[in-house]
Amino acid sequence: MAKLQKSSGNYSGHHNAPMSGSHHLPSIDNVDDLADLENIETAMQASHKSVVSREKEIGEMAEKPSGPVGLDIGTSHIVMAQNAGRHINTVHQLNAFFTIPYSKFTKKILVENDITFYAKDDQFYILGYSAENFANMFNTNTRRTMEKGILSSHEDEGITVLQSIISSLLAKTDKQEVVCFSMPGVPVDGSASVVYHESIIKMYLASLGYRPISINEGLATIMSELADDNFTGIGISMGGGMCNICLSYLSVPVLNFSIQKGGDYIDAMVGASVGEPATRIKMIKEGTLNLASTPQGRVETALDIYYVDLVSHLLSTLEHVLKTTDKMPNINNPLPIALSGGTVLPKGFKNLFEKGLRKVNLPVEISEVRIADDPLNTTAKGAMVMALSEEI
Ligand SMILES: Nc1ncnc2c1ncn2[C@@H]1O[C@H](COP(=O)(O)OP(=O)(O)O)[C@@H](O)[C@H]1O
Ligand SMILES: [Mg+2]
Secondary structure, eight states, X not given: OOOOOOOSSOBSSTTOOOOOOOOOOOOTTOHHHHHHHHHHHHHHHHHTSEEEEEEOOTTOOOBOOSSOEEEEEOSXXXXXXXXXXXXXXXXXXXXXXXXXXXXXXXXXXXXXXTOOEEEETTEEEEETHHHHHHHHHTTSOOEESEETTEEOSSOTTHHHHHHHHHHHHBOOOSXXXXXXXXXOOOBTTOOOOHHHHHHHHHHHHHHTTOEEEEEEHHHHHHHHHOGGGTTOEEEEEEOSSOEEEEEEETTEEEEEEEESOSHHHHHHHHHHHHTOOHHHHHHHHHHHOBTTSOOOHHHHHHHHHHHHHHHHHHHHHHHHHHHHOXXXXXXXXXXXXXXXXXXXXXXXXXXXXXXXXXXXXXXXXXXXXXXXXXXXXXHHHHHHHHHHHHOO
């Protein structure tokens, strides 16, 4: 049976992941170890469950979970996962906001319509899916708290808004439940500070009464998808703002990194190439793109080109990282690759990725490429599996 490495602290991999390889199995006469084993068994079972997902309804109260929680803090969406009998339940909220001028009248209307908002400096900050409705009415875009996977440095209110969006999902508690939240790996192509982002979120979750533990987003993909492979392989999460890559051996993150390109990059580059707004490109991409068929017209052709470009950038970076790292384990068996995140959703993506794989020369053998069961919920599910194994 597969074993799950248990450790304390965090799994974001920034602080030198344990690499001793001494996977001790707890002795049964120790009560704590026995509890550990039970938790790990529960976590293993959870990783085989399917996800039931829903959108956070406007006006719906935040939950007070009883049990460990997985939290995917993504550039586009925040997804919360909980273990629920035969399934895993996830709720997703848009990680976006919109501001409108303050007035007493508007306040009354917002309250009556159950809109999630807070007031500051003569403005109302409308949060989550409610913000999207407002932006559509004003024929403009919502604003985002995060950019390329971490807190945006362009939005002064980013932290407060992100905290409020998180608290629209998670209510204050005194139960000290474990919340495992996703963290990006250090970007190889940027200078962004992941540590700042991680600390801000950790402090906030602790202030709400939870026990926060971070998990690298690539590792979360592995925890969710590679249970039958002893949690050994490469997990790649391809979202809007970035892609996260992790190589794990028996659930231990050996190395991880991120690239600050993803679905948003495709939208922007295609938009610039054909002279259309990125939001329109995004709609076409999410609606009808089929990477398996010959592209028709300028937009489809450009989408195809930039999908190939993104995958090729990701894989050549992976090749470079694997060839230059001094952490490379001696793995004899070929490794599976699991792919998750919204960017892997179009038909034909797996094929496109496999084609890209044949063009690079990775120093490890790959056994297969697998698309996650539910790519938009994989990170939250994997984080929850980790949270279950961490419960005291
Ligand atoms: N059906 C789809 N086809 C192609 N791309 C999609 C689809 N659905 C969502 N996306 C893209 O996936 C990205 C968001 O994925 P997600 O995993 O939620 O990201 P994040 O982790 O950044 O929040 C966006 O770029 C979005 O356009
Ligand atoms: Mg994500």
